[in-house]
Amino acid sequence: MTPPRVLLVDDDVELSTLLAEYLAREGFDAETAPDGEAGARRALDEPFDIVVLDVMMPGIDGIEALRRIRARSPVPVLMLTARGDDIDRILGLELGADDYVPKPCTPRELAARLRAILRRSAPREGAPDGPVASGPLRLWPGSRRATWHDAPLSLTGTEFGLLEILARNAGRVVDKAELSETALGRPLGRFDRSIDVHVSSLRHKLGPRDDGSSWIETVRGRGYQFVRDPE
Structure with missing residues (x-):
């Protein structure tokens, strides 16, 4: 190798x-x-x-x-x-x-x-290549590809991992400690704002919803939630 x-x-x-x-x-x-x-x-x-x-x-x-x-x-x-x-x-x-x-x-x-x-x-060899879908978002974890409204979405490796976790749990709050452990590969530090900054970057790339709200909601004192579109 x-x-x-x-x-x-x-x-x-x-x-x-x-x-x-x-x-x-x-x-x-x-x-x-x-x-x-x-x-x-x-x-x-x-x-x-x-x-x-x-x-x-x-x-x-x-x-x-x-x-x-x-x-x-x-x-x-x-x-x-x-x-x-x-x-x-x-x-x-x-x-x-x-x-x-x-x-x-x-x-x-x-x-x-x-x-x-x-x-x-890295691309995940042998992993099912999705897609993980939520609303206009599509993620292919095996090849690390992403689209937003059918257009290619450019993400860093960390942003991809973070968005994948949120999309898989769309409609549910994911706490910051879990996001740090899974997306950053390390425990959440007491004053660590890394997750907040990465989420801010993702919000910028995704843009607002039709009503002006964010696709990634902050749940104060708990974490973040990717908004699930109503059926």
């Missing part, structure tokens, strides 16, 4: 080299880029399976690099953010990052998070 190809983009060359060496021992094909300009270019020009972007880099930072990547590619992206810097985390998720890891992080944590993102972003 071909090892997953990972691009580490960080101006801390010593750190990224150490991380690349660790990931190689863990079965990844890891390469490095020293800045956001080179990282965005390589992410778009070469067939990487996932990209790791450090937010704080001179010149083109990780946020701008992510913006450039997302303008042309759905490749999964993991952001490395300063611990406690919620602004960068939220902005990265809004721009289409699949998840983030606060720095400093252990190589083991990084490898585990990469595996989780790759697992939920």
Whole structure:
């Protein structure tokens, strides 16, 4: 089996080299880029399976690099953010990052998070290919395809997983802890807003219902619900 190809983009060359060496021992094909300009270019020009972007880099930072990547590619992206810097985390998720890891992080944590993102972003071999249908939404989990009102719907791997869970439970509230465990592959942190930001992105992509309400309702203190159309 071909090892997953990972691009580490960080101006801390010593750190990224150490991380690349660790990931190689863990079965990844890891390469490095020293800045956001080179990282965005390589992410778009070469067939990487996932990209790791450090937010704080001179010149083109990780946020701008992510913006450039997302303008042309759905490749999964993991952001490395300063611990406690919620602004960068939220902005990265809004721009289409699949998840983030606060720095400093252990190589083991990084490898585990990469595996989780790759697992939920990959086509599911042998899985029934749906479709999962609710209203104008159609999802094919086996091939990771989605349509909305019969038009292709572009989703990140995380957005696809989140929308699939909500669609399968249309008309029922799914709590945020379950969404985090299933769609992000990790427990919901006390102040973690990742699910909220991904839901906001999905709402933007789906647009409003005919009456102006959202297809994904917030149930305060509980979670989210995909609206089931009346029969």
